[in-house]
Amino acid sequence: MATHHLFLLPTIFFHLLLLFSLTLPFPSQASNAKWQILQKSIGIVAMHMQLLNNDRIIIFDRTDFGSSNLTLPNGNCRHDNSEIVVKTDCTAHSIEYDVASNTFRALFVQTDVWCSSGGAVADGTLIQTGGYNDGDRKIRSFAPCETGQDCEWQETDHALAVRRWYSTNHYLPDGRQIIIGGRRQFNYEFHPKRKTEENNKPYVLPFLLQTDDKGAENNLYPFVVLNVDGNLFIFANNRAILFDYQNDAVVRTYPEIPGGDPRCYPSTGSAVLLPLKNLEAATVEAEVLVCGGARRGAFQLVHKGVFSKAMDSCARIKITDPNATWVVETMPMGRVMGDMVMLPNGDVLIINGAQSGTAGWGNAENPALQPIIYRTNSSGGSRFVLQPASDIPRMYHSTAVLVRDGRVIVGGSNPHEKYVFSNVSYPTELSLEAFSPYYLDSEFEAVRPIIEEPCSYVKLMYGEKLKMSIKVNGRLVPELLSVTMLAPPFNTHSFSMSQRLLVLSMGEVKVRGNSSCEFEVTAPGSAVLAPPTFYMLFAVHGDIPSEGIWIKMQ
Missing domain, CATH: 2.130.10.80 (Galactose oxidase/kelch, beta-propeller)
Known part of the structure; x- marks a missing residue:
């Protein structure tokens, strides 16, 4: 086996291990x-x-x-x-x-x-x-x-x-x-x-x-x-x-x-x-x-x-x-x-x-x-x-x-x-x-994503690109990243009215070192997909979400 392939084995093993641990049910x-x-x-x-x-x-x-x-x-x-x-x-x-x-x-x-x-x-x-x-x-x-x-x-x-x-x-x-x-x-x-x-x-x-x-x-x-x-x-x-x-x-x-x-x-x-x-x-x-x-x-x-x-x-x-x-x-x-x-x-x-x-x-x-x-x-x-x-x-x-x-x-x-x-x-x-x-749980502190950019509330037009920067305290696996946005619902009598979660389309992920990256996401293309109001935006690393930030679709 070529030397550079041997060098990649630990990284591949880690990615597979993290992929397994973050995407499958576990205790x-x-x-x-x-x-x-x-x-x-x-x-x-x-x-x-x-x-x-x-x-x-x-x-x-x-x-x-x-x-x-x-x-x-x-x-x-x-x-x-x-x-x-x-x-x-x-x-x-x-x-x-x-x-x-x-x-x-x-x-x-x-x-x-x-x-x-x-x-x-x-x-x-x-x-x-x-x-x-x-x-x-x-x-x-x-x-x-x-x-x-x-x-x-x-x-x-x-x-x-x-x-x-x-x-x-x-x-x-x-x-x-x-x-x-x-x-x-x-x-x-x-x-x-x-x-x-x-x-x-x-x-x-x-x-x-x-x-x-x-x-x-x-x-x-x-x-x-x-x-x-x-x-x-x-x-x-x-x-x-x-x-x-x-x-x-x-x-x-x-x-x-x-x-x-x-x-x-x-x-x-x-x-x-x-x-x-x-x-x-x-x-x-x-x-x-x-x-x-x-x-x-x-x-x-x-x-x-x-x-x-x-x-x-x-x-x-x-x-x-x-x-x-x-x-x-x-x-x-x-x-x-x-x-x-x-x-x-x-x-x-x-x-x-x-x-x-x-x-x-x-x-x-x-x-x-x-x-x-x-x-x-x-x-x-x-x-x-x-x-x-x-x-x-x-x-x-x-x-x-x-x-x-x-x-x-x-x-x-x-x-x-x-x-x-x-x-x-x-x-x-x-x-x-x-x-x-x-x-x-603190068990996931090393892989919990942190949204660095945008750093606070943003307004988004339909179909607009949003630049995001993400970091973790441990090692980042870009393949496990996703971005979601959720409309907070009105909850009563066991039904959450207007509750809606969307998984945004992501562009190329540019990795910086082992623990951070940047990329663009595309806002939903129409008000039918995401009616105009405030949403919570989350980065998700495997199954582990960041703290959300507020965005406004308009």
């Missing part, structure tokens, strides 16, 4: 994850969460169940004669949580946001819609503000065409939100409305009526995903359609999910759009994953004292395939009310929920304390990896969101009509904790 994924209590009490139940582009999370619950455990500042009180429990309420039902400082402050939400919906728009503002009672036709906004400023909720009366309770929002390529369904609402509308929509009437969507289980419904909080062709994949109960919202037309009907059991509220499974790749290809593929839920009839059985086992199946479908079919896999455990959180490396964290029963007040038992990581790119049969258990049940009205440092912030659990802390199996939970996936 650290199950043992190196950690839980940490951030706040023993934030004073409210974390029923809804949205991460904003200033690294703060807006959290809120409901106003119609009495006082919370957090007093509003400056003597503020909410006066509402329509409330049954407390007509004058001087406590907060919303907070702004600062991720970096692990602190929070009370916010004044003026109307009832119970079981509402929302999402962040182009300028980073959280647009929040609907709720219950005096809040069911409200639109509220919360704009991120600079450090030291005290932003507050702004509310608009009668901004929605109809009552929206348990509806789903999705952010659209044109910068609007579509608001779909809700209790006894078999229709949809937009915000903001175009001039032709000023009569403020919703558009009828017969699919929602067709999927309504009388008495149990099972089509509330439908799973909605923006497909790469600009149409919407809408899943309700056990069925799905591809919907052209611009022309008010159903483009295609997908096969019923295998088994035929419902997956939407109150049967409450979860769903996610899997990572979008090869963005410069002529045809970009899109896949949706639906996991867990309660079997048909479980909602009625709970009221007879029978808690049915939650479903342990995940079904995956390539929605861009003309002959799309569902492929079913089995999770390590059944789970209802689980949240599916996209991780920076493209894997999916399945967290929270219970192993029996359905969504609703006291309707579930046997908490699912162990999260699961679903390894998107692994082969069937080897995708699920169990994670360390939390000590805190996260049942009905629990939430989870990814933050820029790679942790997942988890809160909530209130399976009662009011705050109840004793003499019940699962007390109201006011704590906030962080789940740190295995990739944050």
Whole structure:
């Protein structure tokens, strides 16, 4: 063998070893994850969460169940004669949580946001819609503000065409939100409305009526995903359609999910759009994953004292395939009310929920304390990896969101009509904790990428090239590098609205020594692939992500 070939053997061996260790399942994924209590009490139940582009999370619950455990500042009180429990309420039902400082402050939400919906728009503002009672036709906004400023909720009366309770929002390529369904609402509308929509009437969507289980419904909080062709994949109960919202037309009907059991509220499974790749290809593929839920009839059985086992199946479908079919896999455990959180490396964290029963007040038992990581790119049969258990049940009205440092912030659990802390199996939970996936363990410090350039927030045009510089503390393997961007979703009731992760196309990697490199990535080519808003950008070395930076697509 030639001398230079012998010289290359140690390097080749190292690359193969690192490639093996970083891209295949290994024990650290199950043992190196950690839980940490951030706040023993934030004073409210974390029923809804949205991460904003200033690294703060807006959290809120409901106003119609009495006082919370957090007093509003400056003597503020909410006066509402329509409330049954407390007509004058001087406590907060919303907070702004600062991720970096692990602190929070009370916010004044003026109307009832119970079981509402929302999402962040182009300028980073959280647009929040609907709720219950005096809040069911409200639109509220919360704009991120600079450090030291005290932003507050702004509310608009009668901004929605109809009552929206348990509806789903999705952010659209044109910068609007579509608001779909809700209790006894078999229709949809937009915000903001175009001039032709000023009569403020919703558009009828017969699919929602067709999927309504009388008495149990099972089509509330439908799973909605923006497909790469600009149409919407809408899943309700056990069925799905591809919907052209611009022309008010159903483009295609997908096969019923295998088994035929419902997956939407109150049967409450979860769903996610899997990572979008090869963005410069002529045809970009899109896949949706639906996991867990309660079997048909479980909602009625709970009221007879029978808690049915939650479903342990995940079904995956390539929605861009003309002959799309569902492929079913089995999770390590059944789970209802689980949240599916996209991780920076493209894997999916399945967290929270219970192993029996359905969504609703006291309707579930046997908490699912162990999260699961679903390894998107692994082969069937080897995708699920169990994670360390939390000590805190996260049942009905629990939430989870990814933050820029790679942790997942988890809160909530209130399976009662009011705050109840004793003499019940699962007390109201006011704590906030962080789940740190295995990739944050110190074991991976040497291979964890650090983004050197850009060093802070950047704005990107569609199709624009972005120069990046990456380093690691140990040895860099260029072949294992990728770059992802993730839109922070609005999370409530086990579904993360507008959650979207894209794998960017990379140019030639120029290596500098053993531990750093530079290259260019190409921004997504259209607003259909990446609607205009703020995203977290991550470098990923094998399975190990960097801390993210904020970018704005425009």
